[in-house]
Amino acid sequence: MRRSSLVGVLQETSFYGAVAFFFVLAAFPFYWMLITSFKTNADLYNVNVTPFWFHDPPTLEHFRYLFDKTLFATWLLNSLIIGVCVTAITLVTALPAAYSLARMTGRNGEALGIGIFLTYLVPPTLLFLPLSRVIVDLGLQNSLWSLVVVYPTFTIPFCTWLLMGFFKALPVEIEEAAIVDGCSLFGAFVKMAIPLSLPGILTVVIFTFTLTLQEFVYALTFISAADQKPITLGVATDLVRGDVFFWGEIMAGALIASVPVAIAYNLFLDRFIGGITGGAVK
Amino acid sequence: MVAIADSVPKPAARFRFILERRGVLGSIMVAPAVLYVLLLVGVPFLMAVYYSLSAYTIYDPSWSFVGLANFEDVVEDPAFRQTLYNTFIFTFGSQILGLVLGKFGALVLLRPFPGRKFVRALVILPWAVPIALATVAWQWMFDSLYSVINWTLIALGVVTRSDAPNWLGTPYLAMLSVIVVNAWRFFPFAIVIFLAGITAVPQDVLDAATVDGAGFWRRNYLIIMPMILPIVAVGLVFGIVFTFTDLSIVFLMTMGGPVGATSVLGFAGFQTGIVSGDVSHGAAISLFMLPVLLIVVVAMLRFIRRREI
Numbered sequence: 001m002r003r004s005s006l007v008g009v010l011q012e013t014s015f016y017g018a019v020a021f022f023f024v025l026a027a028f029p030f031y032w033m034l035i036t037s038f039k040t041n042a043d044l045y046n047v048n049v050t051p052f053w054f055h056d057p058p059t060l061e062h063f064r065y066l067f068d069k070t071l072f073a074t075w076l077l078n079s080l081i082i083g084v085c086v087t088a089i090t091l092v093t094a095l096p097a098a099y100s101l102a103r104m105t106g107r108n109g110e111a112l113g114i115g116i117f118l119t120y121l122v123p124p125t126l127l128f129l130p131l132s133r134v135i136v137d138l139g140l141q142n143s144l145w146s147l148v149v150v151y152p153t154f155t156i157p158f159c160t161w162l163l164m165g166f167f168k169a170l171p172v173e174i175e176e177a178a179i180v181d182g183c184s185l186f187g188a189f190v191k192m193a194i195p196l197s198l199p200g201i202l203t204v205v206i207f208t209f210t211l212t213l214q215e216f217v218y219a220l221t222f223i224s225a226a227d228q229k230p231i232t233l234g235v236a237t238d239l240v241r242g243d244v245f246f247w248g249e250i251m252a253g254a255l256i257a258s259v260p261v262a263i264a265y266n267l268f269l270d271r272f273i274g275g276i277t278g279g280a281v282k
Numbered sequence: 283m284v285a286i287a288d289s290v291p292k293p294a295a296r297f298r299f300i301l302e303r304r305g306v307l308g309s310i311m312v313a314p315a316v317l318y319v320l321l322l323v324g325v326p327f328l329m330a331v332y333y334s335l336s337a338y339t340i341y342d343p344s345w346s347f348v349g350l351a352n353f354e355d356v357v358e359d360p361a362f363r364q365t366l367y368n369t370f371i372f373t374f375g376s377q378i379l380g381l382v383l384g385k386f387g388a389l390v391l392l393r394p395f396p397g398r399k400f401v402r403a404l405v406i407l408p409w410a411v412p413i414a415l416a417t418v419a420w421q422w423m424f425d426s427l428y429s430v431i432n433w434t435l436i437a438l439g440v441v442t443r444s445d446a447p448n449w450l451g452t453p454y455l456a457m458l459s460v461i462v463v464n465a466w467r468f469f470p471f472a473i474v475i476f477l478a479g480i481t482a483v484p485q486d487v488l489d490a491a492t493v494d495g496a497g498f499w500r501r502n503y504l505i506i507m508p509m510i511l512p513i514v515a516v517g518l519v520f521g522i523v524f525t526f527t528d529l530s531i532v533f534l535m536t537m538g539g540p541v542g543a544t545s546v547l548g549f550a551g552f553q554t555g556i557v558s559g560d561v562s563h564g565a566a567i568s569l570f571m572l573p574v575l576l577i578v579v580v581a582m583l584r585f586i587r588r589r590e591i
Contacts, residue, residue, distance in 0.1 A: 018390045019401060025383075026405040026470065029419045032430060036422065044428070050437075051430050097315035104308030116315065118579055119323045121519075123527030125548035126568045129555045130329035131322070153322045156315050185307050216414040216530040217548075221556055236414040236534055247422050254415035258407075265410030266403045269474065 030258070037062050037252035044248060062248035072253055074227050075234035078144045079257075082230055083209045085148040090155040090208045091201070097156075098163030099189050103172070113164050120157035124217040127153075135222050146222040147230065151212050158211065159204045166200030167193060206264045213261055231257045333565035340559035352566040361542050362550065366570060369546040372461060372532075373525045379465035380521060381514075384472020388480060391473065409470035417534045420463045424449040424535070453543035456536050460544050463531055468521050475517035479510030512585050519582045527571050547571050 036044060038058040049055050066072045097116070101109040131150055132141075140146040174196065175188040183191065194201070212230075219233040226238055235253035239246055337348045356362050391402055408416060423430050432446040441447065449459045483506055491505050529548035532538055538545035538553070545553075547570055555564015 015390070015393070016395075018386065019395065022383075022387050022390060022405055023401055025466070026408055029416060029423065029466075030407055030411070032423060033419045047428060047433065051428075051433050093314040093318055096311035100308040100311035104304045105312065109308070109312075112312065112316070114583070116319060118583075119319050121523050121575065121579060121582075122323055122327060123523065123548070123571065123575070125527045125529050125551055126330055126571055127323065127326045128552070129333060129561055129565050129568065130326035132556065133329070133561075134322070134326060150322065152318055156318055160315055185304065186311075189311075210410070214412040214414075216412070217552075220530075220533070221552070232412045232414045236418050245422070247425075247428075250418055251422065254418055258411040258415055261412060262407050262410050265406055269406060 030255075033251045033255050033258070036247055037255050039248065041248060062246075062252040065246075066249050066252050066256075070239065070249065071226055071229075071234060072231075072256075075229055075231040076256075078229060078234075079213060079231040082144055082147050082151065083212045086151040086155055086212050087205055087208045089148070089152045090159050091204070093152070094156050094159040094163055094204070095194065095201070096189070098160045099167050099193055101160070102164045102167035103175075103193075104185075113161065116157045117161040118157075120154055120161070124154075124215075124221075128217060128221040131218070132221055140222075142223055142225040142228055144223065144228045144230065147212075147215075147219060150218050150222070151215060154215075155208045155211055159208060162204055162207070163197070163200060166197045166203075170196055203268050206268050210261045210264055213257065330565050330568065333562050334569050336562050338562045340561060348562075352562050356563060356566045356570075361545070362567065364542050365545045365547060365550045365567075368457065368542075368544060369526060371457060372464065372528075372544070372546050373522060375457075375461040376464035376468065376525055377518065377521050379461065380468035380472050381518070383465065383469035384476055387469060387473040388476035391477060392480060405473060406470050408466050409468065409474075413467055414530050414534060416467065417463060417531050420459075420466075421450070421535050424459055426451060450536050451540055453540055456540060456544045460531050460535055463535065464525055464528065467531075468525070471521070472517060475513060476510065479513040480506055482513075483509050515585050516582065519578050522578050523575060526574050 035052070035054070038060070039054060040056040040059045040061065043049075043054065043056040046055070098113075101113040101116075105112065135141050135146045135150070138146075138149065140149065170193060175192045178188045178192045179185065213232060215230075216232055216236070219230050220237070223229050223233065226234070229238060231253070235250060235257060239250045239253060332345075334352055335347060335349060337346045337351075387405065391398065391405070422428075426448050429446070429449065431449070432441070435441045436443055436446060447455055449455050487505065487509075488501060491501050496504065527548050528546065529552055532544050532546050532549045533552070536544040538549050547567060551564045551568035553564075554560050554567055558564075
């Protein structure tokens with residue numbers, strides 16, 4: 001690296017400038033959530049002081065209000081119920097489907113797998129009209145169970161695709177050895193393939209859960225009863241009373257709901273990317 | 283299962299024999315997933331098509347067939363043409379902005395520096411966090427009275443308090459705002475896609491190019507970009523599909539306003555079909571997404587096929 005030191009300094013400065021830019025761009029809205037949720041209302045709505053820091057001591061009043069006076073705890077519980085049920089439905093259907101498409105159905109399986117994955121791209125905003133009719137026919141309108149029924153329509157395609165990749169990466173010899181030793185085909189799947197792909201299954205569980213937390217359109221369409229809402233919908237639509245936005249409470253709620261998803265994504269990101277790009281680059 | 287097999291040996295044995303055939307067991311195992319998707323995606327999709335050709339509203343569930351009348355009504359409505367135009371502006375504006383940010387972000391994060399892991403983890407946040415919640419945070423940042431963005435602009439002397447921009451209340455600024463939020467939401471995804479692609483380019487290819495005299499930019503645009511094009515294309519397909527059909531950002535930030543300036547297809551379909559209960563016209567509006575989706579999906583299929591060769 002033989003370059004004049006001035007050019008070097010300039011390059012370093014612009015590089016760290018770029019790092020700072022991306023850092024602020026990504027993190028500022030969350031910093032803003034954080035600081036808003038701990039500020040007193042008097043501090044929040046005072047335009048004459050620098051808004052980036054506290055001028056009154058930080059307060060927990062917004063969090064207290066959220067848990068005492070709103071349905072926030074109910075929404076958390078609803079989201080948990082939806083997440084657990086959808087994950088269970090997804091695993092029970094997507095695991096055997098992915099194994100079958102990866103191992104048993106050959107060339108047709110590949111095409112069928114792509115077909116299933118493509119349904120992931122059919123958008124909620126195209127399906128919500130007929131699905132809301134289906135939900136009414138099932139007697140599930142205004143109930144969180146409507147989301148338990150509907151969310152697998154995108155988690156199953158997505159997870160089948162991810163799991164197909166994981167199963168294909170397993171050495172087929174292990175299952176063949178089990179079959180030679182007298183294991184049935186289905187037994188080889190249950191006793192060999194599933195235990196060996198536990199990391200993949202864990203990834204799928206995490207992402208199914210986060211997908212259910214992130215969904216907004218179906219929840220907005222099917223549920224208007226406040227006590228049936230999942231957390232994302234509740235925080236985004238139900239903390240506005242009349243025309244007044246209670247920004248402290250809204251930001252506190254958004255913060256609590258965001259943290260687990262943010263952590264999960266960071267832990268499982270590499271597997272996720274490997275899954276959706278499916279080895280498009282080799 | 284074993285217990286049943288013991289008590290009724292004959293049919294169970296035959297059953298088992300069938301289960302040992304790969305094709306049969308494979309079909310049984312894939313059936314639940316296919317059925318679920320067929321019943322709750324395939325059938326509703328056909329229903330949506332039929333709705334758009336019927337006079338169905340929640341007040342008159344008669345299902346009578348009216349042909350293309352709904353589409354004619356919709357196309358003749360200037361508000362709808364505005365919506366269609368907005369949807370394209372919204373989609374391509376935010377995808378281009380997101381891709382540019384993603385490309386430069388990936389270049390920045392490729393070079394080791396102290397704290398890179400931490401910055402990388404933070405940069406993922408806009409994409410990971412539920413978009414409805416992040417949108418609400420942005421809405422607060424764009425607030426007409428307490429906008430932190432305006433506060434900063436005023437403090438820097440760019441604008442005065444009296445002529446500070448009303449971000450979500452002025453047509454062009456409102457469109458700019460929803461585009462920025464959507465680009466902000468997608469750029470981490472673009473970064474991750476670019477990073478995955480770039481790190482997969484074999485080092486010896488790059489070394490060979492360097493030896494042959496290719497500089498940084500030529501390596502970048504003549505070697506890396508063509509090699510990562512498939513992976514970027516897959517990422518772009520996701521971006522386009524989810525942006526073109528998006529409802530939540532517009533719904534939460536602007537409600538399509540001011541006066542329809544940020545109304546997009548997903549939002550207009552929701553307002554007409556769900557809020558007003560005019561299901562048939564709502565379905566017709568939503569179906570205008572289909573041509574774009576089809577084009578994008580065909581492009582994606584081509585890339586998947588290329589991958590297999």
